[in-house]
Amino acid sequence: MSLLDVRDLTVRFSTKKGPVLAVDGLSYHLEPGEIVSLVGESGCGKSVGIMSLLGLQGPQAEISGSARFDDQELLGASERKLRLVRGKQVACVFQDPMSSLNPVVTVGKQVAEVLRRHRGLSAAKARLRVIDLFERVGIPAPAQRYASYPHEMSGGMRQRVMIAMAIACEPRLLIADEPTTALDVTIQAGILELLKELRDGTGMAVLLVTHDLGVVADIADRVIVMYAGRKVEEAEVRALFNDPQHQYTRRLLEAIPQRGGGRDRRLHGIPGTVPTLRDSPDACTFSERCAIASERCHTARPGFAEAGPGQAVSCWHPGAQTAPAVKGAVR
Amino acid sequence: MRFLARAGSALITLLIAVAVVFLGVRALPGDPAVALVGQEGDPAALEAVRQQYGLDLPITVQFVKYLEQIVTGNLGTSVRTGMPVSEVIAGAIPVTLELAVVAISVAVAIGVTTGVIAALGRGKATGWLVSVGALIGLSIPAFWLGIMAILVFAIMIPILPASGFVPIDVDPVAHVTHLVLPALVLGSAFAAVIMRQTRAAMLEALTTDYVRTAIAKGLSRRQVVVKHALRNSLVVVATVVGLQLGTLIAGAVVTEQVFVIPGFGKLMIDAVTTRDYPLIQGVVLITATAYIVINLLTDLLYSLLDPRMRIMSGGSA
Numbered sequence A: 001m002s003l004l005d006v007r008d009l010t011v012r013f014s015t016k017k018g019p020v021l022a023v024d025g026l027s028y029h030l031e032p033g034e035i036v037s038l039v040g041e042s043g044c045g046k047s048v049g050i051m052s053l054l055g056l057q058g059p060q061a062e063i064s065g066s067a068r069f070d071d072q073e074l075l076g077a078s079e080r081k082l083r084l085v086r087g088k089q090v091a092c093v094f095q096d097p098m099s100s101l102n103p104v105v106t107v108g109k110q111v112a113e114v115l116r117r118h119r120g121l122s123a124a125k126a127r128l129r130v131i132d133l134f135e136r137v138g139i140p141a142p143a144q145r146y147a148s149y150p151h152e153m154s155g156g157m158r159q160r161v162m163i164a165m166a167i168a169c170e171p172r173l174l175i176a177d178e179p180t181t182a183l184d185v186t187i188q189a190g191i192l193e194l195l196k197e198l199r200d201g202t203g204m205a206v207l208l209v210t211h212d213l214g215v216v217a218d219i220a221d222r223v224i225v226m227y228a229g230r231k232v233e234e235a236e237v238r239a240l241f242n243d244p245q246h247q248y249t250r251r252l253l254e255a256i257p258q259r260g261g262g263r264d265r266r267l268h269g270i271p272g273t274v275p276t277l278r279d280s281p282d283a284c285t286f287s288e289r290c291a292i293a294s295e296r297c298h299t300a301r302p303g304f305a306e307a308g309p310g311q312a313v314s315c316w317h318p319g320a321q322t323a324p325a326v327k328g329a330v331r
Numbered sequence B: 001m002r003f004l005a006r007a008g009s010a011l012i013t014l015l016i017a018v019a020v021v022f023l024g025v026r027a028l029p030g031d032p033a034v035a036l037v038g039q040e041g042d043p044a045a046l047e048a049v050r051q052q053y054g055l056d057l058p059i060t061v062q063f064v065k066y067l068e069q070i071v072t073g074n075l076g077t078s079v080r081t082g083m084p085v086s087e088v089i090a091g092a093i094p095v096t097l098e099l100a101v102v103a104i105s106v107a108v109a110i111g112v113t114t115g116v117i118a119a120l121g122r123g124k125a126t127g128w129l130v131s132v133g134a135l136i137g138l139s140i141p142a143f144w145l146g147i148m149a150i151l152v153f154a155i156m157i158p159i160l161p162a163s164g165f166v167p168i169d170v171d172p173v174a175h176v177t178h179l180v181l182p183a184l185v186l187g188s189a190f191a192a193v194i195m196r197q198t199r200a201a202m203l204e205a206l207t208t209d210y211v212r213t214a215i216a217k218g219l220s221r222r223q224v225v226v227k228h229a230l231r232n233s234l235v236v237v238a239t240v241v242g243l244q245l246g247t248l249i250a251g252a253v254v255t256e257q258v259f260v261i262p263g264f265g266k267l268m269i270d271a272v273t274t275r276d277y278p279l280i281q282g283v284v285l286i287t288a289t290a291y292i293v294i295n296l297l298t299d300l301l302y303s304l305l306d307p308r309m310r311i312m313s314g315g316s317a
């Protein structure tokens, strides 16, 4: 049985300009101890998709489908039920550690709060445990840092605080939404390394959300590529890098910045922008930007089909080679 | 450092205020000597009064003498009562201070509570009711509210005294009952302002990332609202309270007039209507000082509530 089994997740927003289909029939699963990466350009529905799982999406979102965590349905579950899952069994790390931490509460207290809530620890016991956690996530002088405020720490240290908070109750799943995007390139590798270490040490699964395939190569086991609210390709990380099937995956690989390159990791390589879906169209959503799109791509929607062992793709012309060649093969 | 700089600029502000008041008072129509001696007073008596209070000297000399006096803590002698101005003011200030403190406490308690309720109940009947209540509280002038309060609670249902003031050492119970209506009247508009600010700050705080983090931790709704959203909103509320203290003093003038309370506000009006120059000067000087000190204290309170402000004021981690 999978740890997390998401089926047909669909998230719609009613806006003044009409309905927006942020996530469209997304299905995936996560096994215990696995690191799965959800990759796609900004605005393709990654955050909306994962926030919906824990009921963190505002009431404007219209959510359908199913998300079973440990055989417990999360979508549509009561707040009371969700509160027992949040922070305890499924924990989150968000993109911007500055805004994600409360500016007027010490970082130690913010982490201790989770332990007091879910483990019922006394303030003194929670404090000792937090200092342990700080040490574990690589925060120097953890006892002194307990009483620091977020603005007194660097971005990397703040993200380590967020991670300490997330692993405090030994969750079975850690959801990290662009955990390194707001950080300096030099800090990013350390945070990713820490996530991997924690997975190896505790056996928790990690759902790593990122727009940068470069982040994925070193730590993910499996990759799910999303485009405009849909899954377009899924593969083991090695297969994905060595033999990408979808044209969009290819473009993402080409867009990986070279090692030591600047801090801007935005995708330069793909012309055009992610369309905002109003409705499920009768076409491949990528056809407008695809270099090899045929007549059929514009008139019919490709299904999701097996393309190799552990690899599947939603494309009418899977694996087709186009110039330029793929640069970012896995080492 | 920042605090010292602010204190310095406060002093300069104060000096300017003194000069403006000094000149402004002398621009008022009416002769204080005439007010004292009476319209039909004989010229010799007028002259004697003018000499006694230095009103016959050139205005620059009067100003320098006045500054000298202030520095030594001497605010002059009230023309009308013959008592030292400092003594008259010192007698009135505690009364107003007590009224203000009670009014603020009532206003903060009501304003913050209803503000949170309004924010959490947005789009629901509760939120709407509280907002309309605040709008009414804001739009009713203090004097009208005061008269209505007297009419209802002192005349129609006589449970509270209509007006007056009883010192605490004379009768503590009567002291409190005499304060209830004026404090409620004075605090009502203030409560409405605090409610609106709290509501706005809460609505903003509830959409922040750190509140999302708090929810993602599995905290209860109450913990999320009180420990995370409200804690941050209070920074805004504290500032508003500080900035509105001036308005509160203005409100005290009216309230004390309506309820016949011998406080600072009533003293101010009495001083102006009787052309008591030294008293007017003293009253305005004290008001300006209070205003400046309150602003400094607000700054201090702000840095207590918001740790990010501490670095700017020179402290460090």
Ligand SMILES: Nc1ncnc2c1ncn2[C@@H]1O[C@H](COP(=O)(O)OP(=O)(O)O)[C@@H](O)[C@H]1O
Residues within 6 Å of the ligand: A013, A015, A020, A022, A040, A041, A042, A043, A044, A045, A046, A047, A048, A049, A058, A060, A276
């Ligand atoms: N509250 C909302 N109302 C309307 N549209 C929204 C809302 N939240 C997100 N969206 C839209 O959903 C899409 C997916 O957003 P998001 O999940 O944040 O993308 P990302 O993949 O960068 O995390 C975007 O087009 C965004 O504009």
Ligand SMILES: [Mg+2]
Residues within 6 Å of the ligand: A043, A046, A047, A048, A177, A178
């Ligand atoms: Mg996102």
